[in-house]
Amino acid sequence: MASGIKSLINSAKALYIGNSGSKAELSELFPVVDKEVDGEDCDRDCDNCAIQYPKGFKIDEEDKLYGFVKGWSTHVLVATGKTDWVRDVADEKGSVMQALSHEKGPTNGRLIVSASNIPTPHQTTSYSEPTTVLLLPAFTVVENVTPATVPILMSIINDAPTNTSPLVPVSIPKSLEAPLPEATPAALREITTRPSPHRALILLCSQKTRDARCGQSAPLLRKEFQRHLQPLGLYRDLDDERPGGVGIYFISHVGGHKYSANVMIYRRQDAFGLDEVQMGKLTEEERQRVVPIKKEEAKEGNDFGAAQCIWLARVRPEDCEGIIKWTVLQGKVVKPDRQLRGGFDRGKGMMSW
Numbered sequence: 001m002a003s004g005i006k007s008l009i010n011s012a013k014a015l016y017i018g019n020s021g022s023k024a025e026l027s028e029l030f031p032v033v034d035k036e037v038d039g040e041d042c043d044r045d046c047d048n049c050a051i052q053y054p055k056g057f058k059i060d061e062e063d064k065l066y067g068f069v070k071g072w073s074t075h076v077l078v079a080t081g082k083t084d085w086v087r088d089v090a091d092e093k094g095s096v097m098q099a100l101s102h103e104k105g106p107t108n109g110r111l112i113v114s115a116s117n118i119p120t121p122h123q124t125t126s127y128s129e130p131t132t133v134l135l136l137p138a139f140t141v142v143e144n145v146t147p148a149t150v151p152i153l154m155s156i157i158n159d160a161p162t163n164t165s166p167l168v169p170v171s172i173p174k175s176l177e178a179p180l181p182e183a184t185p186a187a188l189r190e191i192t193t194r195p196s197p198h199r200a201l202i203l204l205c206s207q208k209t210r211d212a213r214c215g216q217s218a219p220l221l222r223k224e225f226q227r228h229l230q231p232l233g234l235y236r237d238l239d240d241e242r243p244g245g246v247g248i249y250f251i252s253h254v255g256g257h258k259y260s261a262n263v264m265i266y267r268r269q270d271a272f273g274l275d276e277v278q279m280g281k282l283t284e285e286e287r288q289r290v291v292p293i294k295k296e297e298a299k300e301g302n303d304f305g306a307a308q309c310i311w312l313a314r315v316r317p318e319d320c321e322g323i324i325k326w327t328v329l330q331g332k333v334v335k336p337d338r339q340l341r342g343g344f345d346r347g348k349g350m351m352s353w
Helices: 002-017 096-102 147-159 212-232 284-289 317-330
Strands: 074-079 111-116 131-136 140-145 175-177 190-195 200-205 246-251 263-268 306-312 340-345
Touching: 074 096, 096 111, 096 147, 131 147, 140 147, 147 175, 147 190, 200 212, 212 246, 212 317, 263 317, 306 317
Parallel strands: 074 111, 200 246
Antiparallel strands: 074 131, 111 246, 131 140, 140 190, 175 190, 200 263, 263 306, 306 340
């Protein structure tokens, strides 16, 4: 009886999500670690992880995950300087999130809007000041955004690459002037854009107003991810924009709290020059010499944005070492059956929906 009900629920989910016609099977979308290629320890949990979730941290371990993420085209992260928000971030009064919710949706597909803990330009949590937006998959930072200039932001989104766009150089104007009333100060009229310096992003839901598990898991996972990134020279804190690193941001609700923790990883194409390296076929000495290539900041004309988004769930602190080593550095998935919810690969032209 239970299996029959679960089958009906999954069928209803699939009907709601729809199918783009390019849906990839779980084994097709992202490479899975392989002991012959990646070494005998490629699927082990961290053996020196001291961080643990609180007692009573219970999640759903039964549901099938892959293929039940509703497709999206563009993801916008709004800098708020906060790690928690009202239940629906569209209800944050006077915010860019609220202004975006009042706009007609983009013409190039579904938009996800996330509040984030990215610092605001004036280091304030007040929505009365202009803020910054990170546009994905374009990996483009949009600066000086206010609720009044959201229509201009939407025009940028309409022209930006989406998750289904081919990998071609991102072409977004460096500045745009908003048609605001003449009395508006000149400093508030101009929106500027620039490439994000990061090679990859790790996004963690931290919204405890939606589910306490997210508020508990996000800071613990960030600490553990940081521990594994720092020896590689790739960790970037919130104010560190040196090129070539990995940014870790807290974001608002993305869905699936019962599968906490949800982790979304956006990667540039061959983000660290390691995607084709077969670690398992190297000697121990050769492995020690293989380090991530510190690729330069993306520049105009050679910036292709994110090639992949790998959306994982049921992530625990002991998973973080493998996620950094294989998913962030090489675009592979360690535990696809248990953890992979979905995502896209623009290079392959494939997605999970």
